[in-house]
Amino acid sequence: EAQVTQNPRYLITVTGKxxxxxxxxxxxxxxxxxxxxxxxxxxxxxxYSMNVEVTDKGDVPExxxxxxxxxxxxxxxxxxxxxxQTSLYFCxxxxxxRNTGELFFGEGSRLTVL
Amino acid sequence: GQNIDQPTEMTATEGAIVQINCTYQTSGFNGLFWYQxxxxxxxxxxxxxxxxxxxxxxxxxxxxxxxxxYSYLLLKELQMKDxxxxxxxxxxxxxNRKLIWGLGTSLAVNx
Numbered sequence: 140e141a142q143v144t145q146n147p148r149y150l151i152t153v154t155g156k157x158x159x160x161x162x163x164x165x166x167x168x169x170x171x172x173x174x175x176x177x178x179x180x181x182x183x184x185x186x187y188s189m190n191v192e193v194t195d196k197g198d199v200p201e202x203x204x205x206x207x208x209x210x211x212x213x214x215x216x217x218x219x220x221x222x223x224q225t226s227l228y229f230c231x232x233x234x235x236x237r238n239t240g241e242l243f244f245g246e247g248s249r250l251t252v253l
Numbered sequence: 254g255q256n257i258d259q260p261t262e263m264t265a266t267e268g269a270i271v272q273i274n275c276t277y278q279t280s281g282f283n284g285l286f287w288y289q290x291x292x293x294x295x296x297x298x299x300x301x302x303x304x305x306x307x308x309x310x311x312x313x314x315x316x317x318x319x320x321x322x323y324s325y326l327l328l329k330e331l332q333m334k335d336x337x338x339x340x341x342x343x344x345x346x347x348x349n350r351k352l353i354w355g356l357g358t359s360l361a362v363n364x
Contacts, residue, residue, distance in 0.1 A: 181356040182296070182340070229295055240286045240344040240352055244295035 141166045145230050145245035152220055153253050160215045160248050162230030170233040171213040172197070172242070173205065175226040182229070188213055189236045220252040255279050257355035259341050264361045265331055273326045273339050273358045281347025287315050287326045288340040290357065296340055300326070328360075336362045 143164045152158055164171065172187040174197075184197030188207040202224055204216040213232075217224060227249050231242040256278045265271040277285070284303040288296040302308055302317035302324060314327040328335055338357040345351050 179356070182354045184352070236350065239350055240284050240342065241298050241301060242288075242296075242352075244297070246295050247293075 141243070143230055143232055143243050143245035145228075145248045147248060148246060149249050151251045151253065154221055155219050158217050158220060158250075160217075160228060160230075160250070162213045162215065162245060163211050164213075164230075164232040164243070165211065166232060166234075166243065167210065168232035168243070169210070169235040170239050171207065172231045172233075172239075173203070173213070173215045174229045174231065175199065175224075176229060176247075177226050185215065185228075187239075217250075220250075222252050224250065225252045226250060255345060255353045257341055257343060257353055259339075259355045259358045261356070262359045262361070264363060265328075267331055267333060267362055267364050269331050270327065270329050271331060271360065273328070273341075273360065275324045275326070275341035275355060277322050277324070277341070277343045277353070277355075279343050279345040279347065279353055281345050282319060283344040283346035283350055285315075285317055285324050286342045286344070286352075287313075287324075288342065290338045290340060292337070299339075331362050333362050333364065336360060 169190045173185040174182045183199045186205040188194045230245040233239045259275045287299040290296040300315040307316045312329045317324045338359045340357045341355040343353045
């Protein structure tokens with residue numbers, strides 16, 4: 140089954156404790172992206188990757204890091220989480236950079252930073 | 254600037270037809286997308302328009318007018334399960350093909 144898998148789905152952590160949210164897709168997609176979704180603010184892009192070893196900042200990259208060492212994986216790293224990073228996070232993938240509008244989303248990771 | 258507008262909330266009755274509008278202003282255009290998102294779940298792709306006109310897919314249709322910067326999503330024979338948020342997004346060709354998202358329209362279908 141074609142899917143985007145994120146882990147963990149739910150996480151409560153404390154300020155400053157580094158965490159990684161993993162994302163993996165099994166569709167051989169070139170393009171991957173991370174979004175956060177907050178009430179009243181909609182979906183905001185954090186980082187995206189056009190292909191392996193190619194990453195770029197989205198609209199709200201501060202406080203986040205990503206890497207794309209393999210085509211299927213695109214982890215999101217919060218080096219020192221803060222309460223304003225409490226949010227619902229979605230990983231998404233698309234076939235390639237010409238089709239970035241047709242996205243397949245993971246189920247989401249709800250993060251709470253205390 | 255870049256902007257997408259859609260109504261915040263709509264209410265409709267089971268079995269009826271509802272039209273959700275979306276207007277956009279972007280520096281370029283490379284397609285308009287509609288997504289459905291049930292509460293607490295991930296968005297799922299519904300439709301894609303790049304040329305003017307109507308695209309039909311079962312109970313759902315999407316219309317685009319590029320000259321007016323306008324699209325609508327038409328849902329027919331509404332079912333309770335259609336209660337969800339509907340997101341409009343535009344691929345901005347003039348901005349590195351960035352996807353610009355609307356805030357979504359929350360549709361409540363009542364019996």
